Amino acid sequence: MNAVGRQMQRSGTSTVHHQRQYSDNFLDSSSNGRWLQSAGLQHLQSSNATLPGLQDYGYYGGGGGGGGVQGSKMYRNLQRSVTGVNELFSEPSTPPVNSRSSSLRKNGEDHVSPSELSPGILDLHSFDTELLPDMPVPGLYDGSSLYHSVRGRSFDDSEPYLSTNKQTTRARGLPENNLLKSFTADKEKASSVAKIKVVVRKRPLNKKEMAKKEEDIITIDSSSNSLTVHETKLKVDLTEYVEKHEFVFDAVLNEQVSNDEVYRETVEPIVPIIFQRTKATCFAYGQTGSGKTYTMQPLPLKASQDILRLMHHTYRNQGFQLFVSFFEIYGGKLFDLLNDRRKLCMREDGKQQVCIVGLQEYRVSNVETIREFIEKGNATRSTGTTGANEESSRSHAILQLAIKRSVDGSESKPARVVGKLSFIDLAGSERGADTTDNDKQTRMEGAEINKSLLALKECIRALDNDQGHIPFRGSKLTEVLRDSFVGDSRTVMISCISPNSGSCEHTLNTLRYADRVKSLSKGNNSKKDPLSSALNPRESTALPLSSVLPTVTTFDSNVSDVPNETNRFGWSKQFEKETSPPFNMDRVPSGREDFDFPNDQRGGRGGTRAEDFDLPDEFYEQEKPVRKKNGKMEKYQISTAEDKVRNSDSLMKWKDIPGVDSNNSHSDDDLNALLEEEEDLVGAHRRQVEETLDIVREEMKLLVEAEQPGNQLDDYISRLNTILTQKAAGILQLQTRLANFQRRLNEYNVLVSSGI
Numbered sequence: 140m141n142a143v144g145r146q147m148q149r150s151g152t153s154t155v156h157h158q159r160q161y162s163d164n165f166l167d168s169s170s171n172g173r174w175l176q177s178a179g180l181q182h183l184q185s186s187n188a189t190l191p192g193l194q195d196y197g198y199y200g201g202g203g204g205g206g207g208v209q210g211s212k213m214y215r216n217l218q219r220s221v222t223g224v225n226e227l228f229s230e231p232s233t234p235p236v237n238s239r240s241s242s243l244r245k246n247g248e249d250h251v252s253p254s255e256l257s258p259g260i261l262d263l264h265s266f267d268t269e270l271l272p273d274m275p276v277p278g279l280y281d282g283s284s285l286y287h288s289v290r291g292r293s294f295d296d297s298e299p300y301l302s303t304n305k306q307t308t309r310a311r312g313l314p315e316n317n318l319l320k321s322f323t324a325d326k327e328k329a330s331s332v333a334k335i336k337v338v339v340r341k342r343p344l345n346k347k348e349m350a351k352k353e354e355d356i357i358t359i360d361s362s363s364n365s366l367t368v369h370e371t372k373l374k375v376d377l378t379e380y381v382e383k384h385e386f387v388f389d390a391v392l393n394e395q396v397s398n399d400e401v402y403r404e405t406v407e408p409i410v411p412i413i414f415q416r417t418k419a420t421c422f423a424y425g426q427t428g429s430g431k432t433y434t435m436q437p438l439p440l441k442a443s444q445d446i447l448r449l450m451h452h453t454y455r456n457q458g459f460q461l462f463v464s465f466f467e468i469y470g471g472k473l474f475d476l477l478n479d480r481r482k483l484c485m486r487e488d489g490k491q492q493v494c495i496v497g498l499q500e501y502r503v504s505n506v507e508t509i510r511e512f513i514e515k516g517n518a519t520r521s522t523g524t525t526g527a528n529e530e531s532s533r534s535h536a537i538l539q540l541a542i543k544r545s546v547d548g549s550e551s552k553p554a555r556v557v558g559k560l561s562f563i564d565l566a567g568s569e570r571g572a573d574t575t576d577n578d579k580q581t582r583m584e585g586a587e588i589n590k591s592l593l594a595l596k597e598c599i600r601a602l603d604n605d606q607g608h609i610p611f612r613g614s615k616l617t618e619v620l621r622d623s624f625v626g627d628s629r630t631v632m633i634s635c636i637s638p639n640s641g642s643c644e645h646t647l648n649t650l651r652y653a654d655r656v657k658s659l660s661k662g663n664n665s666k667k668d669p670l671s672s673a674l675n676p677r678e679s680t681a682l683p684l685s686s687v688l689p690t691v692t693t694f695d696s697n698v699s700d701v702p703n704e705t706n707r708f709g710w711s712k713q714f715e716k717e718t719s720p721p722f723n724m725d726r727v728p729s730g731r732e733d734f735d736f737p738n739d740q741r742g743g744r745g746g747t748r749a750e751d752f753d754l755p756d757e758f759y760e761q762e763k764p765v766r767k768k769n770g771k772m773e774k775y776q777i778s779t780a781e782d783k784v785r786n787s788d789s790l791m792k793w794k795d796i797p798g799v800d801s802n803n804s805h806s807d808d809d810l811n812a813l814l815e816e817e818e819d820l821v822g823a824h825r826r827q828v829e830e831t832l833d834i835v836r837e838e839m840k841l842l843v844e845a846e847q848p849g850n851q852l853d854d855y856i857s858r859l860n861t862i863l864t865q866k867a868a869g870i871l872q873l874q875t876r877l878a879n880f881q882r883r884l885n886e887y888n889v890l891v892s893s894g895i
């Protein structure tokens with residue numbers, strides 16, 4: 140019997156702890172740690188899985204991985220290579236005037252007057268904003284390191300800032316609730332608000348689960364913020380044993396914890412910070428039916444109460460205003476939940492700030508109105524039925540509370556964003572296996588949801604791995620979440636878990652996911668927006684894709700001194716010293732082809748403003764529910780309006796932009812596609828390695844079983860056959876993808892050399 144077999148036999152009741160020891164012996168060696176890190180697989184270092192000595196499988200190759208990093212270099216240079224185009228889009232946008240009134244607006248309600256409606260664009264942290272970093276600003280808390288580190292691009296030094304110390308609060312006779320206490324706490328305490336906080340909430344067993352006599356398999360130790368999942372497994376001889384999986388998070392909330400307590404633990408501490416030019420995001424993640432909506436729904440209202448309290452007392456007469464907006468991402472498309480499900484489109488401005496064209500924001504000044512808005516939005520949300528939840532949210536819902544202030548405190552001037560709090564109720568994650576009973580629509584929704592959650596995971600993984608390029612564009616969801624992870628931001632993730640034994644696998648997935656997000660918060664992670672750094676050529680050591688762009692010709696004069704090396708794609712490295720790339724592709728609003736720019740704009744005004752997003756009227760065609768169930772909308776027709784825009788002959792292409800060579804646009808499109816393919820390939824490779832490890836685990840189990848007395852040879856043969864087939868299929872799939880990519884590279888090189 141081999142060592143692993145002996146180890147496993149000794150384990151008796153196997154627990155993760157035992158297995159971890161084994162895997163840690165292997166994985167904790169620094170070289171392995173580095174190796175996994177370099178391959179973007181460092182999460183496997185703390186994996187619960189028993190891993191074989193990978194050296195036996197020829198995995199030590201020296202250097203390892205790095206693909207993602209190289210890829211990011213390639214990407215950064217692509218960005219640098221198109222700065223010229225960026226200029227065309229770099230003006231601050233003024234949103235289009237939207238005359239459509241909200242159904243919520245009532246005559247006589249001064250808090251929702253048309254003049255107070257947002258002009259129709261929601262910038263997640265952008266246009267009219269004080270959120271962008273540039274120059275230091277004095278914080279509300281004198282001497283607070285936290286707030287001194289918060290910067291505002293357009294801060295006016297002369298603006299009156301209130302000192303909000305304890306004395307002020309007391310003098311005003313305000314109740315010292317937790318919020319105000321935290322608000323007036325000393326600088327140490329203020330700066331202790333974690334950048335990323337991961338909280339787990341367990342819901343109680345529901346009636347259905349109790350009727351099925353399902354066990355509660357989660358135990359929680361709140362004092363140590365740890366929880367244990369007790370997974371029942373079968374031994375080879377079919378006797379049961381329990382495997383324990385232990386996790387530690389920033390907070391672990393058991394089934395008795397109320398929504399009020401959840402609020403206090405999660406959002407309350409970050410409310411004061413959004414007055415300090417910080418964006419904060421709270422999102423719930425978890426399996427369908429695990430309690431995300433139940434957890435998230437009360438939070439915005441409670442936060443609004445606290446925000447308004449601060450605005451009406453501490454910041455009285457300071458010109459602060461509160462705005463609310465609510466939209467959902469359904470099937471990869473955006474819909475305004477406070478404006479009859481009007482279809483929206485997400486765009487980036489010239490500074491990579493996300494903006495949502497057409498989204499209505501409403502100025503609110505009392506809690507009741509906010510409650511109405513929230514209820515209206517919730518009722519409009521797409522829901523359906525899944526195996527685990529009869530009223531499952533089939534969309535990602537994003538409610539945003541924006542704090543704005545008019546520049547000189549006067550209400551007549553347009554208000555600028557000073558902070559933002561976003562609440563994201565993610566659609567429930569489902570395994571493909573769980574969706575087989577569902578109808579086609581539900582399965583498609585599930586696939587879309589899983590795709591965006593996967594994209595989110597990829598972003599987290601890339602951030603975790605300090606990769607230069609974070610694939611935020613993998614989905615609409617990640618584009619929206621982008622500013623949650625970079626720059627001056629705070630993120631609270633609430634992982635919701637179901638306690639029943641039937642959900643064990645889901646629960647473990649959720650907890651592992653949460654564990655990965657938690658690892659982001661380690662090591663003072665003030666993640667820099669990789670896109671911003673890509674804008675600074677000095678910070679970028681990346682491989683310039685411009686070197687393969689035949690029509691992009693502005694290179695630094697000293698490049699000719701650089702030896703003509705080739706990179707891993709066989710492309711010349713000789714332009715790596717390029718300092719002033721002519722274009723920055725990434726600064727062009729994404730999906731630019733969807734816009735129908737007016738002709739005069741092409742005439743070289745040098746900028747694009749949101750009001751120029753002159754989309755045809757039918758673009759704003761509302762999505763109509765096809766049917767309703769229990770008063771809730773279920774399914775929606777996919778509007779073809781956007782497609783009409785896309786297909787329109789009058790679309791502005793790159794080649795239409797003055798100063799942009801049509802050949803360039805061709806190359807840029809190709810490069811974009813190539814970059815995506817490269818990302819896909821590296822991602823697929825990483826997944827393949829993970830799958831290989833799973834297979835290897837299976838094989839080890841099989842080997843152990845093969846050594847057991849009375850082992851069935853035919854069973855062994857058939858399982859081994861299955862494993863080998865799986866292995867071969869995985870390798871073949873990756874080889875095919877690799878070959879395709881190589882072919883594309885070759886084609887591209889042909890294009891380059893022929894100057895097309």
Ligand SMILES: Nc1ncnc2c1ncn2[C@@H]1O[C@H](COP(=O)(O)OP(=O)(O)OP(=O)(O)O)[C@@H](O)[C@H]1O
Pocket residue numbers: 341342343345394425426427428429430431432433434525528530531532533565566567568635
């Ligand atoms: N902590 C809790 N205490 C009591 N009931 C809860 C709790 N969490 C969830 N529930 C109940 O469980 C059911 C499912 O919850 P919810 O709809 O919030 O799940 P979800 O994760 O949002 O699901 P989906 O992703 O499918 O939308 C609801 O009936 C809800 O009231």
